[in-house]
Amino acid sequence: MIQGMVTQEEYFNRQIQLWGSNVQQNLQKKKIAIIGSGGLGCSLAMALGTSGIGEIHMVDFDTVSDHNIHRQIAFTLEDEGKNKARSVAQLIEKKNPFVKAVAFEMNFEEFTGMGNGYDLILDATDNLPTRGQIDKFAKENETPWIYASVEEFNGQVCFFEASSFQVFNLSDHKPGGIAAPIVMHIASLQANLALRYLAGLPVVKDKLYYLYFNGEGELITQKFGMPTA
Secondary structure, three states, X not given: OOHHHOOHHHHOHHHHHHHOHHHHXXXXXXXEEEEOOOHHHHHHHHHHOOOOOOEEEXXXXXXXXXXXXXXXXXXXXXXXXXXXXXXXXXXXXXXXXXXXXXXXXXXHHHHHOOOOOOOEEXXXXXXXXXXXXXXXXXXXXXXXXXXXXXEEOEEEEEEEOOXXXXXXXXXXXXXXOEOHHHHHHHHHHHHHHHHHHHOOOOOOOOEEEEEEEOOOOOEEEEEEEOOOO
């Protein structure tokens, strides 16, 4: 069915079955920011860009490189050299006629000067100092945010509200390598928390989920309460 003919009831049919038309209509009023449009950001955009959230802002100054593409599912080899945020925003608008996707081709520090307000901020960056800035910005604007990171076959996610990210060691750690599926796995957990929160469903906040595969290949999930600082 072509874009101009599909209705919201048809497009979001399975979600409306899940939580009703009122919740789905309320999602259309929500606005979120995804900080970073790489591996996590791509997967978040694909998961949330078609969920019915009314407005999604993608933030990234970086361009697509060929070594990104194996784990950044929104891009193909034809996208090399293009701005990531713009490419992802264009893609999710092609997939969903009911979303407004805006690209901010800048770093997070510049983005904070735009004066925008959000219902939720999602971290899809790859360094701790920027996450510290996200936490500071979110606290100043009384906005919750969801942290996520991946490395090798491991990942962690936390919905920050009352607790502070400053309890982390804010050194600029660079991961040694990343398996593509763990990026999508962690982004999926992050996106599910986001969607539940925006839909008004219960979400456990200020608890860090740490997921990893042990030496036998078993998936282990650990949970840690986050202290305030």
